[in-house]
Amino acid sequence: MKKLVAMFALMFLVVAPQSVRAADEAGFADYVEKIKAEALADGYSQATLDKAFAGAKFYQRAVSADKNQPEFKLTLDTYLPRAVPEWKAKQALEKYNEHKELLEEVGAKYGVQPRFIVALWGIETNFGGYTGGFDVVSALTTMAYEGRREEFFKKQLWQALTIIEEGHIDVEQMKGSWAGAMGQTQFMPSSFMAYAVDYDGDGRKDIWNSMGDVFASAANYLKNAGWRDDVTWGRQVQLPADFDESLASLKTKKSLAEWQALGVRRMDGSDLPQRADIEAAVVIPDDKEGRVYLAYANYDALMRWNRSHYFVAAVGYLSDRIRFPR
Numbered sequence: 001m002k003k004l005v006a007m008f009a010l011m012f013l014v015v016a017p018q019s020v021r022a023a024d025e026a027g028f029a030d031y032v033e034k035i036k037a038e039a040l041a042d043g044y045s046q047a048t049l050d051k052a053f054a055g056a057k058f059y060q061r062a063v064s065a066d067k068n069q070p071e072f073k074l075t076l077d078t079y080l081p082r083a084v085p086e087w088k089a090k091q092a093l094e095k096y097n098e099h100k101e102l103l104e105e106v107g108a109k110y111g112v113q114p115r116f117i118v119a120l121w122g123i124e125t126n127f128g129g130y131t132g133g134f135d136v137v138s139a140l141t142t143m144a145y146e147g148r149r150e151e152f153f154k155k156q157l158w159q160a161l162t163i164i165e166e167g168h169i170d171v172e173q174m175k176g177s178w179a180g181a182m183g184q185t186q187f188m189p190s191s192f193m194a195y196a197v198d199y200d201g202d203g204r205k206d207i208w209n210s211m212g213d214v215f216a217s218a219a220n221y222l223k224n225a226g227w228r229d230d231v232t233w234g235r236q237v238q239l240p241a242d243f244d245e246s247l248a249s250l251k252t253k254k255s256l257a258e259w260q261a262l263g264v265r266r267m268d269g270s271d272l273p274q275r276a277d278i279e280a281a282v283v284i285p286d287d288k289e290g291r292v293y294l295a296y297a298n299y300d301a302l303m304r305w306n307r308s309h310y311f312v313a314a315v316g317y318l319s320d321r322i323r324f325p326r
Helices: 006-012 025-041 048-051 059-068 076-083 086-098 100-110 114-125 137-147 148-165 187-197 213-223 255-260 297-307 309-323
Strands: 234-238 279-283 292-297
Touching: 025 048, 025 137, 025 148, 025 297, 048 059, 048 137, 048 148, 059 114, 059 137, 076 309, 086 100, 086 114, 100 213, 114 213, 114 309, 137 148, 148 187, 187 213, 213 297, 234 279, 279 297, 292 297, 297 309
Parallel strands: none
Antiparallel strands: 234 292, 279 292
8 A cells, every 4th residue: 555644745745747627827717707607506605606716716736736745655663753753642642631521521422532532633633733724615626627536626615615605614714725624623525514513502513613513523423434432443463474464454354362363462472352342454554574453443434534554553543642641
């Protein structure tokens, strides 16, 4: 699997060649008018469209970022210290304690351990410190105009217009990544529509400013992804020398007793937990000489959030640092 470290992507952007559509600022204005006409025909109000596109701009930087996301040939041992430096582990514990009452309330309601909510928050946006500075409507319109994935980005744009029309966020505050991921949870508009929660009861699902909405929306996503609050995300393990690597797949689930019989052990060499109600998969993100995990159901749920083993390992590692502070 390619090792994509998205959090460093914007640091290494290069100018992309022209797209098939030859996306440029000159044609963008015409495309915006076409989009507005389609949206109006689909039932969006003129007032919503006027607000949403009042400051519409073409983001060449977004097109470049999409085409030139760099690949980093890292291992988990070199990646994790970058994704979860000591200062972030310390801050995660501070944030956990700062919002403990609210986190425990949300965690109990949705069946998600609070440490994972904080870990996701930390990995996605550095605890809300960086949520992206792109105007979401402009970014999505730019990516639709660029043309390679027009259908996908138009769907996201329509969802963004719905969010504006329903009054969840002012257009000026609707900021996110170059791809349109929004707020402190970095939800795409479709995820917002499916999982965002108005936890504070003010009539708005505000994943930008309301901590209750941020935490509950993340927890609601995980709950719907099959989260279990009676198990952790996974554990690092060691494999026997003769382990059959064809068994290392999220699709291959076995009981802990079955993995034990195949020689899988905890990192200290001791037996695996004796729990008959847990099935797990063996995951080898790099190779047998690197980190190996037994992946539980919550690993799968985190993969639904972001289909990167490195992302899941970073969230899991940070959650463990909250649970077992040094």
